[in-house]
Amino acid sequence: MSISNALLSKLKDPSLVTDKALIGGDWIAAGDAGKTFEVTNPSTGDVIAVLPDMNRAEASRAIDAAHVAQKVWARKTGKERAAVLRKLYDLMVANADDLATILTIEMGKPFAEAKGEILYGASYVEWFGEEAKRVYGDTIPGHQPDKRIIVIRQPVGVVAAITPWNFPNAMLARKFAPAVAAGCAMISKPAAETPLSALSLAVLAERAGLPAGVFNVVTSKDSPSIGKEFTENEKVRKLTFTGSTEVGRILMRQGADQIMKLGLELGGNAPFIVFDDADIDAAVEGAMISKYRNNGQTCVCANRLYVQSGVYDAFARKLAEKVSAMKVGDGFEAGVSAGPLIDRKALAKVEEHIADAVSKGAAVALGGKPDARGGLFFEPTVLTGVTRDMKVAREETFGPVAPLFRFDTEDEVIEMANNTEFGLASYFYARDVSKIFRVAEALEYGMVGINTGLISTEVAPFGGIKQSGQGREGSKYGIDDYVEMKYLCLSI
Numbered sequence: 001m002s003i004s005n006a007l008l009s010k011l012k013d014p015s016l017v018t019d020k021a022l023i024g025g026d027w028i029a030a031g032d033a034g035k036t037f038e039v040t041n042p043s044t045g046d047v048i049a050v051l052p053d054m055n056r057a058e059a060s061r062a063i064d065a066a067h068v069a070q071k072v073w074a075r076k077t078g079k080e081r082a083a084v085l086r087k088l089y090d091l092m093v094a095n096a097d098d099l100a101t102i103l104t105i106e107m108g109k110p111f112a113e114a115k116g117e118i119l120y121g122a123s124y125v126e127w128f129g130e131e132a133k134r135v136y137g138d139t140i141p142g143h144q145p146d147k148r149i150i151v152i153r154q155p156v157g158v159v160a161a162i163t164p165w166n167f168p169n170a171m172l173a174r175k176f177a178p179a180v181a182a183g184c185a186m187i188s189k190p191a192a193e194t195p196l197s198a199l200s201l202a203v204l205a206e207r208a209g210l211p212a213g214v215f216n217v218v219t220s221k222d223s224p225s226i227g228k229e230f231t232e233n234e235k236v237r238k239l240t241f242t243g244s245t246e247v248g249r250i251l252m253r254q255g256a257d258q259i260m261k262l263g264l265e266l267g268g269n270a271p272f273i274v275f276d277d278a279d280i281d282a283a284v285e286g287a288m289i290s291k292y293r294n295n296g297q298t299c300v301c302a303n304r305l306y307v308q309s310g311v312y313d314a315f316a317r318k319l320a321e322k323v324s325a326m327k328v329g330d331g332f333e334a335g336v337s338a339g340p341l342i343d344r345k346a347l348a349k350v351e352e353h354i355a356d357a358v359s360k361g362a363a364v365a366l367g368g369k370p371d372a373r374g375g376l377f378f379e380p381t382v383l384t385g386v387t388r389d390m391k392v393a394r395e396e397t398f399g400p401v402a403p404l405f406r407f408d409t410e411d412e413v414i415e416m417a418n419n420t421e422f423g424l425a426s427y428f429y430a431r432d433v434s435k436i437f438r439v440a441e442a443l444e445y446g447m448v449g450i451n452t453g454l455i456s457t458e459v460a461p462f463g464g465i466k467q468s469g470q471g472r473e474g475s476k477y478g479i480d481d482y483v484e485m486k487y488l489c490l491s492i
């Protein structure tokens with residue numbers, strides 16, 4: 001068994017799931033050393049697949065394949081590249097149920113949410129397919145009478161991608177799509193917890209007509225070795241990574257010797273602020289989405305909820321009421337809104353943050369402990385009376401815990417919200433227009449949701465400042481990360 005029947009039997013098209021890695025158009029069943037690793041369903045602990053555990057030499061071969069393929073791919077017109085991406089988009093939409101099934105079984109999120117992720121990932125493929133035709137240059141008036149200056153934008157070349165387990169389709173799709181649209185080739189290493197979604201994307205890309213070697217997927221449990229090859233191999237011109245700030249820092253150091261171009265989407269510690277003049281019901285709705293999406297395991301999830309004194313008690317009561325209606329369970333069960341956490345370490349971190357807050361005076365308004373069904377399930381939690389000396393104020397919990405801080409003034413809450421090394425997403429609810437502009441401009445974050453808890457879309461630039469990373473994904477700016485600017489100075 002290398003793909004379980006439990007998974008195969010759920011798929012309309014079982015050939016979408018594979019236990020082979022992809023290098024240079026070859027589907028590879030076994031790594032050089034013959035080593036393998038298991039992928040498990042976090043809801044049940046059952047093994048769902050066994051995959052080749054590849055090493056550094058295999059990553060190097062994938063880079064060689066991408067290097068050869070990229071030269072040819074870059075010579076295609078934007079329109080030709082766009083056609084392949086459009087086909088892939090159509091295939092992703094047509095197979096969304098199967099892709100979502102694969103995602104739910106390896107990652108745990110509820111099926112409806114997984115399907116939302118597939119369509120979200122597909123939207124980047126559609127968007128950047130369209131952008132492939134618009135990688136415009138520029139002309140600049142010459143600085144001397146005989147000079148003509150032209151700016152062209154060319155693909156950076158071979159791009160390496162390392163992606164996390166929390167959005168195993170969308171995080172890869174939004175790196176793959178702009179890279180391929182720009183004329184780059186990609187080698188990717190998905191998280192060992194969730195490699196099947198990446199491989200399914202590769203299956204569909206092949207069906208869409210993407211030439212061999214333009215997209216390669218290396219499966220491995222030894223991410224440090226693969227990361228070293230990705231950052232030290234001189235054929236790799238850019239590394240794009242989504243994951244923790246800690247690993248982002250390691251990759252940045254490793255890439256320093258060859259001045260590697262880096263796209264980094266790292267950790268967040270998102271503040272979610274509710275002012276006295278906010279529409280409280282709307283703020284509760286926004287908090288539900290922002291906090292409990294993907295069971296709190298999203299880098300843009302609200303991590304600290306600041307509520308002004310005048311509405312604190314009402315907000316806490318209404319939020320706890322809504323949260324108490326959430327259904328925890330296996331992502332395939334009807335009506336489930338929170339799946340399991342990804343692993344024991346994640347569950348331990350959630351428990352640690354709650355214990356720390358309670359030991360320093362916070363109260364558990366709801367939840368606060370592992371769910372009765374056991375395993376990796378945890379009760380959606382609301383904490384009140386949270387203060388800045390608690391771990392939840394500084395560290396990303398990455399779990400279903402809403403810690404409610406009380407504040408009195410605008411200046412005070414801005415200071416608390418910005419008092420972190422992170423700067424990815426932030427949210428606030430208010431009605432006063434002047435305050436809306438003041439607060440939006442004062443928040444030191446790459447993204448600000450105003451009277452909304454959901455900011456993610458392919459049409460907007462996703463990314464952070466400070467130690468939350470660099471570069472932007474999505475939007476008209478997203479392609480910039482995958483092209484180099486070259487200026488031609490012509491004497492006539």
Ligand SMILES: NC(=O)C1=CN([C@@H]2O[C@H](COP(=O)(O)OP(=O)(O)OC[C@H]3O[C@@H](n4cnc5c(N)ncnc54)[C@H](OP(=O)(O)O)[C@@H]3O)[C@@H](O)[C@H]2O)C=CC1
Nearest residue numbers: 163164190191192223224227243244247266267299396398
């Ligand atoms: N910004 C975001 O979207 C995410 C943030 N996080 C944050 O990070 C915390 C830890 O989660 P975790 O999954 O461990 O995140 P990591 O940063 O460890 O993992 C993200 C990706 O990096 C890979 N990786 C890990 N170590 C290295 C390395 N030395 N060199 C190259 N690649 C590496 C992982 O592979 P493998 O898993 O195979 O080791 C995975 O593909 C979370 O609790 C959360 O706070 C986590 C995930 C996403």
Ligand SMILES: O=C(O)CCCC(=O)O
Nearest residue numbers: 166167242298299300456
């Ligand atoms: O990096 C993450 O945690 C995923 C972000 C999902 C999104 O685009 O909203």
